[in-house]
Amino acid sequence: MQVNWKKLATEIGAINQYSGYMGLEALEIILGEDFFAQAVEYSMSLEDGWCLSEGVLRVLRPLGMKHCYNIFKNSNDLEDRQRAVYLMKYVSNRDVLKYIPEFLADPDEQIQRAIVQILDQMLFWGEIEHENIIPILESAINHPNEEVRRFAIGEVHGETIHGMDSFIENLADALWDELYDWKRRFKFETIHGFDLSCLPWAGQIKLSFLTSQEDFELSDAYSDECEWYFNTWRLGDLPWDGYKIESVKKWMKMEYEKSGMSLQCLELFLNACATAVKSYAVQNILQEYNLSQDFQVTIFNFNAAKPWKNYYKV
Known part of the structure; x- marks a missing residue:
């Protein structure tokens, strides 16, 4: 096969110059x-x-x-x-x-x-x-x-992901322990909402329950007027101690600070918390509570503009 290189070079604009792309373009024309x-x-x-x-x-x-x-x-x-x-x-x-x-x-x-x-x-x-x-x-x-x-x-966020599976597993274990302990005390409560607040900058993970016995209308439970809405819940920000959760919170804060407190890292932890709550063990223990028909789980990013996205539903 004879190739008229001068004609081809003129066609692709390669009379006095060359690049890999020009070579590929020439091959495509030839073949x-x-x-x-x-x-x-x-x-x-x-x-x-x-x-x-x-x-x-x-x-x-x-x-x-x-x-x-x-x-x-x-x-x-x-x-x-x-x-x-x-x-x-x-x-x-x-x-x-x-x-x-x-x-x-x-x-x-x-x-x-x-x-x-x-x-x-x-x-x-x-x-x-x-x-x-x-x-x-x-x-x-x-x-x-x-x-x-x-x-x-x-x-x-490559650094944090290497420990994220362990973070999720340990958080799910700690959640199961805590939900098991609270179950007996909430035996006569009807639960409308369960909130897990993830605050990596403070090294905090907070548990809150919304019940049928509140001193406000349930429709106001997630009011945009209240920055920390669960503070108004009767069972908001429950005490939560123990080695498992303390080690999880400590690691989360350390990794978040290591990332320069990036938004990507915050998203990572919010999604990880949602994955932990969706785990088989946590879902099973939640079913042992008296859950209302409109029961919902919420995991919000308090640093975002309202209305907040619920990471549990992602």
């Missing part, structure tokens, strides 16, 4: 878009020889990336869309970042999870730096997909 589209489709088919077609795409990345994206965007076959997004892990460069928000918003969990592998591979190859993906991951900290959420939290 033709159909070559890359067919290579992508064959790699997805997993038929004999698919490893070779994928290998070529890896060498010539990111020329297969846009064809993978086109399949994701236009195919009505879910499996094809999943495979195309997965293949982008191997055939992309930093330009894949512009597609990540769409993958995160896709209703399919497998496509959502693929961003973890794509970004991890791009970081490994050095195509992107951590700071390049922080804005994307900050928006994914509360993503409904647990794997995406954990990856986002881990990358945004």
Whole structure:
């Protein structure tokens, strides 16, 4: 095959200059878009020889990336869309970042999870730096997909995440102990609300119960006029001692201060508290209380603007 290099260089604006992108653009013109589209489709088919077609795409990345994206965007076959997004892990460069928000918003969990592998591979190859993906991951900290959420939290605040599983486990254990102890004393109470207040800056985790026996209308229980609303509850900010909870609170405060008291770290702890309350053990012990039909659990960020988001419902 003869190539008119002067004509090609003129076409792509490379008469007196060169870049890797120009070289890739030239290859795409020489081989033709159909070559890359067919290579992508064959790699997805997993038929004999698919490893070779994928290998070529890896060498010539990111020329297969846009064809993978086109399949994701236009195919009505879910499996094809999943495979195309997965293949982008191997055939992309930093330009894949512009597609990540769409993958995160896709209703399919497998496509959502693929961003973890794509970004991890791009970081490994050095195509992107951590700071390049922080804005994307900050928006994914509360993503409904647990794997995406954990990856986002881990990358945004890598130091704290290494101890977070233990934090959640120990907090859940301490909550169970405390709820078990209070259960007998609340035997004749009807519980309308359970609030867990997470205050990393103070190293505090507070327990409060909203009952049917309050000296105000229950509709005012979470009044915007009261900054620390649970202070008005009859059973607000209950005493809570013991080695388990003290060690949890101490570690939380230390890690929060280490982060420079970042908002990302605060989000991390609020979500961790919600995970602890949602644990099997805590949910089981709560069911042994006399819960009203409108019973709810609340975990709020008091530093945020009102109305507060309930992290338990995220």
